[in-house]
Amino acid sequence: MFRRRLSLGWAAFVWGSVAIIMIWTLFPIFWMLSTSFKTNLDVFKMPPEIWPSHPTLENYIGLASGINPIPRFFFNSFLTALLTVVLTIVLATFAGYALSRLKFRFRDQILVSVLVTQMFPLVVMLAPLYLLYVKAHLLNTYLGMVIAFTSFALPFGIWMIKGFIDSVPVEVEQAAMVDGCSRMQAMRLVVLPLITPGIVATGIFAFLDAWNNLLFPLTLTNEIAMKTLPAGMVMAFSGQFKSDWSGMMAASFITTLPVLIIFILLQRYLVEGLTGGAVKG
Amino acid sequence: MANRLKSQDKPRGMRKILIPLHVKLIFPSVFVLGLVILYPLVSSLVLSLFNYELTRPDEMKLSVLKNYGMMIDDDVFWLSLKNTLVFTGVSVGVSLIVGLIGAITLDQLPKRLAGLRGVILVPWLIPGVIVGFLFMLIFDVQVGVANVILERAGIIKTFLPWLMDDQLAEIAVIIANIWNQVPFYILMFTAGLKAIPAETKEAAIVEGAGRWQEFVHVTLPHLRGILIITSLLMVIRNFNNFPLIYTMTGGGPVYSTTTFVIYIYRLAFEQFNIGYASAVGVVWCLVLLGLSSLYIKVLTKQDSL
Numbered sequence: 001m002f003r004r005r006l007s008l009g010w011a012a013f014v015w016g017s018v019a020i021i022m023i024w025t026l027f028p029i030f031w032m033l034s035t036s037f038k039t040n041l042d043v044f045k046m047p048p049e050i051w052p053s054h055p056t057l058e059n060y061i062g063l064a065s066g067i068n069p070i071p072r073f074f075f076n077s078f079l080t081a082l083l084t085v086v087l088t089i090v091l092a093t094f095a096g097y098a099l100s101r102l103k104f105r106f107r108d109q110i111l112v113s114v115l116v117t118q119m120f121p122l123v124v125m126l127a128p129l130y131l132l133y134v135k136a137h138l139l140n141t142y143l144g145m146v147i148a149f150t151s152f153a154l155p156f157g158i159w160m161i162k163g164f165i166d167s168v169p170v171e172v173e174q175a176a177m178v179d180g181c182s183r184m185q186a187m188r189l190v191v192l193p194l195i196t197p198g199i200v201a202t203g204i205f206a207f208l209d210a211w212n213n214l215l216f217p218l219t220l221t222n223e224i225a226m227k228t229l230p231a232g233m234v235m236a237f238s239g240q241f242k243s244d245w246s247g248m249m250a251a252s253f254i255t256t257l258p259v260l261i262i263f264i265l266l267q268r269y270l271v272e273g274l275t276g277g278a279v280k281g
Numbered sequence: 282m283a284n285r286l287k288s289q290d291k292p293r294g295m296r297k298i299l300i301p302l303h304v305k306l307i308f309p310s311v312f313v314l315g316l317v318i319l320y321p322l323v324s325s326l327v328l329s330l331f332n333y334e335l336t337r338p339d340e341m342k343l344s345v346l347k348n349y350g351m352m353i354d355d356d357v358f359w360l361s362l363k364n365t366l367v368f369t370g371v372s373v374g375v376s377l378i379v380g381l382i383g384a385i386t387l388d389q390l391p392k393r394l395a396g397l398r399g400v401i402l403v404p405w406l407i408p409g410v411i412v413g414f415l416f417m418l419i420f421d422v423q424v425g426v427a428n429v430i431l432e433r434a435g436i437i438k439t440f441l442p443w444l445m446d447d448q449l450a451e452i453a454v455i456i457a458n459i460w461n462q463v464p465f466y467i468l469m470f471t472a473g474l475k476a477i478p479a480e481t482k483e484a485a486i487v488e489g490a491g492r493w494q495e496f497v498h499v500t501l502p503h504l505r506g507i508l509i510i511t512s513l514l515m516v517i518r519n520f521n522n523f524p525l526i527y528t529m530t531g532g533g534p535v536y537s538t539t540t541f542v543i544y545i546y547r548l549a550f551e552q553f554n555i556g557y558a559s560a561v562g563v564v565w566c567l568v569l570l571g572l573s574s575l576y577i578k579v580l581t582k583q584d585s586l
Contacts, residue, residue: 007492010492013386014386014389014390017382017383017386018386018387018390018397021379021383021386021387021401022397022400022401024460025400025401025403025404025460025463025464026400028404028415028416028419028460029403029404029407031415031418031419031426032411032415035418043424044423044424046424046429047429048424048426048429090309091309091310091313092310094305094306094307094309094310095306095307095309095310095311097306098302098303098306098307099307102302102303102306104301104303110307110311112577114310114314115573115577116570116573116574116577117314117318117319119517119521119569119570119572119573119576120318120322120521120566120569120570121520121521121523121541121542121545121562121565121566121569122521122523122542123521123523123542123545123546123549123562124321124322124325124545124559124562124563124565124566125317125318125321125322125325126321126546126549126550127321127325127328127549127550127555127558127559128320128321128324128325128328128559129317129320129321131324132316132320132321132324147313147316147317148317150313150317151313151314151316151317151318152317154310154313154314155314158310183302208406211408212408212409212410212524214408214409214410214523214524214527214528215523215524215546219550229408229410230408230409230410230524233410233414234410234527234528237414243423245418245421245424248414248418249414249415249418252411252414252415255408255410255411256406256407256408256411259406259407259408260403260406263399263402263403263406267399267402
């Protein structure tokens with residue numbers, strides 16, 4: 001391995017920009033946390049306190065007992081996100097398998113159309129979808145929201161799982177079928193265990209998609225009790241509550257926490273899934 | 282083929298109910314995508330030809346080109362186009378440069394600090410609504426810390442009403458957006474850097490190339506594909522970015538941060554003018570269709586290399 005001699009200017013550039021990027025990245029997150037532990041009075045102090053001088057948990061406790069049913073939003077978000085994960089994984093595995101292993105007409109066209117559906121703005125679909133949901137009695141239902149969330153996580157999932165199945169040698173499956181497995185058994189017993197990383201990545205993205213989605217719960221539910229966190233929070237922190245900064249930041253942190261936990265636990269799958277499609281080594 | 286041969290062995294009556302395996306496997310996905318995406322898109326196309334207001338559903342009249350004609354004289358339509366282009370152009374441009382510098386410098390860090398790269402990703406994971414709230418607080422005129430920092434640094438003399446001024450609001454929204462998405466660029470470029478063969482880099486060093494020459498002649502050409510793909514993908518994503526702007530400014534003050542997606546939403550759900558909202562939506566979909574076919578072309582070309 002050939003290496004350059006260390007140059008002072010280069011080292012300064014590297015460490016300088018790393019430091020700036022770290023501060024730029026972390027400061028807003030720190031600010032969210034710090035504000036969420038301040039009393040509502042301290043938030044309005046000028047200049048603002050970096051560390052809360054009277055740290056308090058009242059904002060977090062307030063979330064549970066306030067006028068807005070934040071715990072209910074949290075429950076709705078969690079339930080719909082989990083159901084979306086399950087539905088997306090099942091549908092994407094079926095479709096991904098067929099698109100990878102079976103030969104049939106319009107296969108390539110289906111693959112490309114699936115990808116294109118991801119590119120359209122969600123807003124355009126909302127009005128017709130709303131009218132459809134009214135007719136189908138899906139308004140204000142978990143099922144309606146889960147179907148909507150799934151449609152957005154699905155294209156990515158199908159491509160992801162198709163890619164992973166592509167990389168499993170067909171011989172492995174054929175061997176199992178020679179040994180007496182049916183095609184579906186071979187898939188379940190032989191292929192599935194080999195594509196676990198793809199399935200986990202698909203699940204993570206489905207969870208994040210559902211958890212972060214604002215537009216579907218904003219329009220496809222009109223009962224407060226059915227809102228998920230993003231839509232519920234937009235409603236909760238408007239009007240007279242718009243300057244309840246510490247409460248807003250506490251709710252924000254609660255909303256961010258599950259995402260952070262998933263990220264810390266499953267970082268490897270996430271990064272693999274994100275870059276796998278676009279970078280060929 | 283195999284399926285068809287097998288099905289001929291069965292008695293005639295059975296053949297009708299035999300659904301090919303691939304149809305069974307694909308149908309559920311196609312059904313969901315058809316219901317939530319395809320049907321509404323087609324329906325939008327139809328609605329865009331009608332004079333349809335949600336408040337007066339009985340007065341739905343066919344007026345084929347009225348909605349499309351309206352756009353030409355609609356100042357807000359052109360303002361949203363400008364806003365969308367500025368928002369996307371500046372966000373993607375700045376993020377590309379910051380992301381590239383970030384990826385290259387983070388790549389130089391010793392192995393034991395590799396965890397920092399994970400930390401850098403966090404802003405990208407935070408829901409758009411929360412990013413909106415967070416920067417609404419940071420840029421608030423009363424309690425916002427942005428004003429305090431800028432004043433201490435001597436850049437501004439008096440506190441600025443960031444979210445209440447047309448141009449400042451645009452800047453604030455773009456800054457929040459860049460904070461949110463730079464991690465994604467860093468991630469993509471880091472993956473691209475890893476794919477540069479070590480021999481190529483060594484050859485450049487042996488031949489006495491400096492850091493800058495290495496960057497221009499080795500790093501950039503290798504990253505070309507990923508730079509194009511990332512930019513295209515992020516242009517499409519930013520064209521469709523809703524939650525961040527909606528929470529931070531709601532498209533205001535007045536229409537100054539209203540991008541196309543925000544305008545479509547406001548037309549449909551604040552003014553209940555479904556027909557016109559659909560027409561604007563259709564135009565926007567055509568633009569995105571063009572962009573995404575370009576994206577897919579580049580992506581598949583890259584694959585075959």
